[in-house]
Amino acid sequence: MLDYILVGAGLSGIAVAEKLIDSGKNIRVFENHSQSSSTVAGGIYNPVILKRFTLAWEADEQLKTAIPFYRSLEKKLKTSLISEMPVYRKFHSVEEQNNWFAAMDKPSVAAFLSPNLISQINPNIPSDFSFGMVKNTGVINTELLLDAYRKYLKELDVFITEDFQYDMLQLKNDQFNYKGFQSKRIIFCDGFGMARNPFFNKLPLNGNKGEYLIIKSEALKLEVAVKSSIFILPLGKDLYKIGATYNNKDKTPEPTEDAREYLLEKLRTLITCDFEVVGQVAGIRPATADRKPLVGEHSEYKGMFCCNGFGSRGVLIGPTVARKLIDFIENGTPIPSDINIRRYAKKC
Incomplete structure (x- = not known):
């Protein structure tokens, strides 16, 4: 039994x-x-919704449970699962900068947003309006x-x-x-x-298809996660995960050419160095209305x-x-x- x-x-x-x-x-x-x-x-744990600079649903409390949970699994499985890594949000306007500072008036959100903007984080990722750093973030190797x-x-x-x-x-x-x-x-x-x-x-349950690219770039030399219209996540050994798409209509498990072209278009507006695509993955997220x-x-x-x-x-x-x-x-x-x-x- x-x-x-x-x-x-x-x-x-x-x-x-x-x-x-x-x-x-x-x-x-x-x-x-x-x-x-x-x-x-993607594996990123980030309590802040970076489109609106608001806290995700109960994310601060979830973070208090999630990190000890994965730490205990690291000990049990005798393997490293967590990489602490800041997430940098690229600003596209003065209005976004102002919204960032306005969000810091909310104590629950302010705990995760740095008040100091950074003009450059990587020479291959230019920005006319600086970057904001999200604190207490990282990646779980899912x-x-x-x-x-x-x-x-x-x-x-x-x-x-x-x-x-x-x-x-x-x-x-x-x-x-x-x-x-x-x-x-x-x-x-x-x-x-x-x-x-x-x-x-x-x-x-509304399936939401997400697709990612894996690129290799010896020139990028990026060690932090970057969020713009897409995100860049370092994987090590000059590899990076690029994503993600959100498709509510396509429920097929296979990667698509449309998603590839969309991500490449966004990536080319984000970085200035050379890269090559070495992989593409897709999955259906179990999302709700x-x-x-x-x-x-x-x-x-x-x-x-x-x-x-x-x-x-x-x-x-x-x-x-x-x-x-x-x-x-x-x-x-x-x-x-x-x-x-x-x-x-x-x-x-």
């Missing part, structure tokens, strides 16, 4: 699995690697995290690589039965795969839960939301109404 079956081992699934393992629960995790949004995620944590689950003999066949899941005597496994509860952390999940596919996660228990099937809808901020949101879900299941602590799927009561 298992305590939990988990479906999905992306950022959501890892956060949930780690909370359960730390609590001594007996789990099995099913993952078929079909959803790549966590793999291709690709390394996923690989290392799945290896850890395999070592625990709780990881199963296969398509989850929803029609084979049965509920009998308040227990879930799936291919010989019996469990008290099941949690779906299946990302955009929820669109095929018959138990939760009526929830308003109100930009809040989808967390909670199915209205009909007791013991069945979902933890989804993290959008483009999964590295920040995941640890906090996973904790709130498990606290609800194990301790009866109410799930906040703004993330509870009960806000869509007629859908599930």
